[in-house]
Amino acid sequence: MTPKIALKDVHKSFGPKHVLRGVNLDVMPGESMVVIGGSGTGKSVTIKSVLGLIQPDKGEVWVDDIRADKARGGKRDALLDKFGMLFQGGALFDSLSVWENVAFRLRRRMNKADARDTAIAKLRRVGLGPENADLYPGELSGGMQKRVGLARAIADDPEIIFFDEPTTGLDPIMADVINDLIREVVVEMGATAMTITHDMSSVRKIADKVAMLHDGVIQWTGPVADLDTCDNPYIDQFIHGRATGPIEAVR
Amino acid sequence: MAVLSAFQGFLAGIGASVLGLFRSTGALFLFAVQGIIHMVLPRWYWRETLRQMLKIGYFSLPVVGLTALFTGAVLALQIYIGGSRFNAEGVVASIVAIGIVRELGPVLGGLMVAGRVSSAIAAELGTMRVTEQIDALTTLSTNPFKYLVAPRLIAGIVTLPILVAVADIIGVMGGFLVGVNRLNFSASAYISNTVNFLEAGDIMSGLYKAAVFGFIITLMGCYHGYNSGRGAQGVGNATTNAVVSASVLIFAANYILTELFFTT
Numbered sequence: 001m002t003p004k005i006a007l008k009d010v011h012k013s014f015g016p017k018h019v020l021r022g023v024n025l026d027v028m029p030g031e032s033m034v035v036i037g038g039s040g041t042g043k044s045v046t047i048k049s050v051l052g053l054i055q056p057d058k059g060e061v062w063v064d065d066i067r068a069d070k071a072r073g074g075k076r077d078a079l080l081d082k083f084g085m086l087f088q089g090g091a092l093f094d095s096l097s098v099w100e101n102v103a104f105r106l107r108r109r110m111n112k113a114d115a116r117d118t119a120i121a122k123l124r125r126v127g128l129g130p131e132n133a134d135l136y137p138g139e140l141s142g143g144m145q146k147r148v149g150l151a152r153a154i155a156d157d158p159e160i161i162f163f164d165e166p167t168t169g170l171d172p173i174m175a176d177v178i179n180d181l182i183r184e185v186v187v188e189m190g191a192t193a194m195t196i197t198h199d200m201s202s203v204r205k206i207a208d209k210v211a212m213l214h215d216g217v218i219q220w221t222g223p224v225a226d227l228d229t230c231d232n233p234y235i236d237q238f239i240h241g242r243a244t245g246p247i248e249a250v251r
Numbered sequence: 252m253a254v255l256s257a258f259q260g261f262l263a264g265i266g267a268s269v270l271g272l273f274r275s276t277g278a279l280f281l282f283a284v285q286g287i288i289h290m291v292l293p294r295w296y297w298r299e300t301l302r303q304m305l306k307i308g309y310f311s312l313p314v315v316g317l318t319a320l321f322t323g324a325v326l327a328l329q330i331y332i333g334g335s336r337f338n339a340e341g342v343v344a345s346i347v348a349i350g351i352v353r354e355l356g357p358v359l360g361g362l363m364v365a366g367r368v369s370s371a372i373a374a375e376l377g378t379m380r381v382t383e384q385i386d387a388l389t390t391l392s393t394n395p396f397k398y399l400v401a402p403r404l405i406a407g408i409v410t411l412p413i414l415v416a417v418a419d420i421i422g423v424m425g426g427f428l429v430g431v432n433r434l435n436f437s438a439s440a441y442i443s444n445t446v447n448f449l450e451a452g453d454i455m456s457g458l459y460k461a462a463v464f465g466f467i468i469t470l471m472g473c474y475h476g477y478n479s480g481r482g483a484q485g486v487g488n489a490t491t492n493a494v495v496s497a498s499v500l501i502f503a504a505n506y507i508l509t510e511l512f513f514t515t
Contacts, residue, residue, distance in 0.1 A: 053386050080392040091387035094378075095302075105391045152391075162390075 002065065004029045004160060004192040005050060010059035011216075012045055019045050020056070021216030027209075032186055032193040034203050034224075036238060037213035038247060043196035044088075046213065047162050050194070051083060052076060063160070084153035084191075086182075088165040090145035092137035092152070098123070099133035102151045122151040126181055143174040150178070154185050161186065163195040167202050179205035200239055203227070212238065214247060282474050289396040290404050300402040307368050307403070307469070308410025312417065314367060315360045319418035322355050323347060323425025331434050343434065344441045345448035347426035352449065356419045357457045358505055361464035364411065365497040369472040372403055373493035376476025377486035385477070400477070403469045411465030412458040419457065456512040463508060464501050471497035 003026035012020040019042040027033045037043050048054040050061055050068060061069040063079055071079050092101050102119035103110070110118065120130045126147040137145060146166065153161055166182060167175035179202050186193045186206075195206050203210060207224040212234050220232040227239060237245030326347050334340045376399060379385050388395045423445060430436040472493045479489035 048386070051386075051390055053389060077392055080390060083390055085387070085390040087383045087387055089382055091383040093384055093387070104393070108392075 001028060003027055003062070004031070004064065005194065006060075006062040007046070007050070008060040008062070010046070010049055010056045010061060012042070012049060012054060012056050018216055020049070020059075022059070023213070023216070023218055025211055025218055025221065027192055027194055029192055030190055032183075032195070032206055032208045033211060034195045034197060034207035034209070035211045035213055036196075036198060036200075036203055038198065038238070041213050042216060043213055044164060047085075047164065047194060047196060051080070051085070051162070081156070082159040083162065084156065084158035084160070085162040086146070086149045086153045086164065086166055088168055090137070090149040092145060092148055094137055096136075097133065098128075098135050098137070098140070098148050101137065101148060102155050104152065105156045119151070119155065122155050123148070125154070125185070126151045127177070142169055143171075143178070146170065146174075146178050147181070150181060150185070154189065154191075157189060158191060160192045160194070161189075163193065163197075163206075165197055165199075166195065167197065167199050172201075175199065175201065176205070182206055198238075278478075279474055282477070283470055285396055286400045286404050286470060286473065289394065289401040294397060295405075296398055296402055299398060300405050303402045303406035304410050306371070307364070307406045307465075308414055311364050311367055311410075311414060314363050315414050315418045316421045318359050318363050319351065319356060319422035320425040322359055323351055323422035323427075324429045326350055326355070326422075327426040327429040327434065331430075340434075341444070343430055344426065344436070344444035347430075348423050348445045348449045349453055351422035351426070352419045352453045352457045354457070354505075354509075356422055357415050357460040357464060358501065360415045360418045361411065361461065361468065361501045361505075362498055364414065364464075365468045365471075365501060366494055368407075369468050369493040369497040370490045372469060372472025373476035373479070373489045374486055376473060377479030377489040380477065380479045381481060381486060395477070400473045403473055404466060407465035407469030408462050409465070411461040411468070415457060415461035416454075419454070452512075456508075459512075460505060460508050463504055467500045467504060468497045471500065 005025075005027040007023050007025045010020050010023040011018070023042075023046055025033075025035075025046075035043050035046060045054055049056050050063065052068060052071065056069055059069075060067060063082065066075065066079055068079055092098075093104070096104070099116050099119040102122055103115035106115040106118055116133070120133055123130070123133060128144065128147050128151070132140070132144070132148075137148070140148065150166075153163075163182060166178055170178060182193070182195070183206055185191075193206070195202070197203060204224065204227075209221065210224050210227055211221040212219045212232070214234050219234040220230065222230060227235065233246050236242075237247050327343055330343045330346050330350075331340055334342050334346075376385070379399070385395050385399070388398055427438075427441055427445070430441045431438050475489040475493040475496070479485045
């Protein structure tokens with residue numbers, strides 16, 4: 001089967017800092033892949049390379065049978081239509097109300113009333129009532145902002161959804177709620193999901209497969225069930241949160 | 252040997268600064284070209300454009316109006332003092348009108364709007380950059396240049412001439428109030444001197460300038476905000492750079508445009 005997303009020998013540097021040094025990763029259709037790794041290891045750079053927000057220095061990025069890193073103009077627009085993304089801080093547009101944020105993409109092909117109805121339905125799907133539709137992002141709590149971000153990510157029923165640190169900054173209970181929601185919507189929609197996180201409870205809730213990124217390369221990839229039994233020293237150190245091991249901690 | 256190496260270091264420093272200047276100029280030029288392309292080609296976000304017109308034009312009216320009013324008043328007093336040395340007090344009305352319409356209206360209006368609008372645009376776009384809202388736009392299949400930059404450029408180019416036209420009227424009014432109430436000119440003589448000596452070219456040259464200044468103000472706000480560095484400091488720097496560069500470019504463009512209108 002052809003991977004939904006494939007990264008082949010992707011390199012990216014920022015000045016003298018080599019962030020990605022040859023990332024190879026396949027994400028199969030309908031699979032939920034979680035990329036783990038410490039802060040600053042290039043997890044965000046990896047998904048931004050897939051989205052075209054960052055241009056890789058070398059290597060290939062494929063989405064279905066399209067070379068995503070070379071796509072321009074209409075081809076790139078068509079490619080981006082396949083994606084939804086939940087950003088770490090929500091990245092909601094301050095000047096727009098909650099429903100306008102959720103319906104942002106829908107407004108291109110729907111009239112205002114239909115887009116609002118769809119947005120309210122999506123908000124309800126993530127546990128927010130219609131009374132929140134006319135609020136502005138500044139009036140929402142962190143957890144509510146994540147939910148709105150999630151509603152926006154799934155609003156147009158995308159084929160692929162990216163989650164960037166979905167539980168960062170949330171209390172454990174709200175983090176669990178968001179994890180459950182992510183798992184539910186991904187399964188329900190049959191979407192391919194790619195999540196980056198260093199929260200192990202998220203990994204165990206969301207992932208079908210896990211990839212460990214360190215030193216600019218994927219050190220290990222495998223099913224989430226193998227996480228505790230694999231003998232990879234990077235995984236072992238990371239999931240147990242040990243200061244000693246192949247991953248050097250900055251003291 | 253030490254002197255030679257210090258001299259080489261000095262030259263390297265100059266070289267790096269010059270290269271940096273060329274790099275920044277090139278980046279700004281490419282940004283401006285991209286902004287213009289997205290401004291003239293569909294799709295247009297009219298609702299966003301109207302919102303920006305309100306923010307840039309309508310809400311700048313009080314500050315620009317007050318600036319013009321006091322400038323006109325001061326100009327009348329100063330020209331009266333200067334003119335009285337040559338027994339030419341009668342030129343006050345016409346010189347106030349020409350000075351306001353050709354020069355002070357667009358330049359001072361442009362500077363006031365630069366301080367108010369350029370900084371606001373840079374802060375808004377800078378915050379959007381830092382909080383990943385600009386990336387979010389891209390993932391929602393929306394070109395940030397079309398949604399953020401083009402509406403602001405259109406709003407600047409359209410509203411600044413309107414704003415300056417209003418400022419011209421208020422500025423002349425400021426001169427009129429001082430001329431009639433403080434310098435004891437006859438109201439009808441002041442008005443006829445203003446109207447008789449003012450030509451359409453005077454008004455139009457000021458309005459052309461205003462359109463160019465509107466472009467400069469919004470472009471600088473967008474450029475510095477869009478390319479803002481990380482964190483509060485990055486946004487702060489973007490805001491400062493936007494106002495400073497917009498102000499300096501307004502003066503430079505004003506000279507070039509004045510030369511153009513002067514020779515043709």
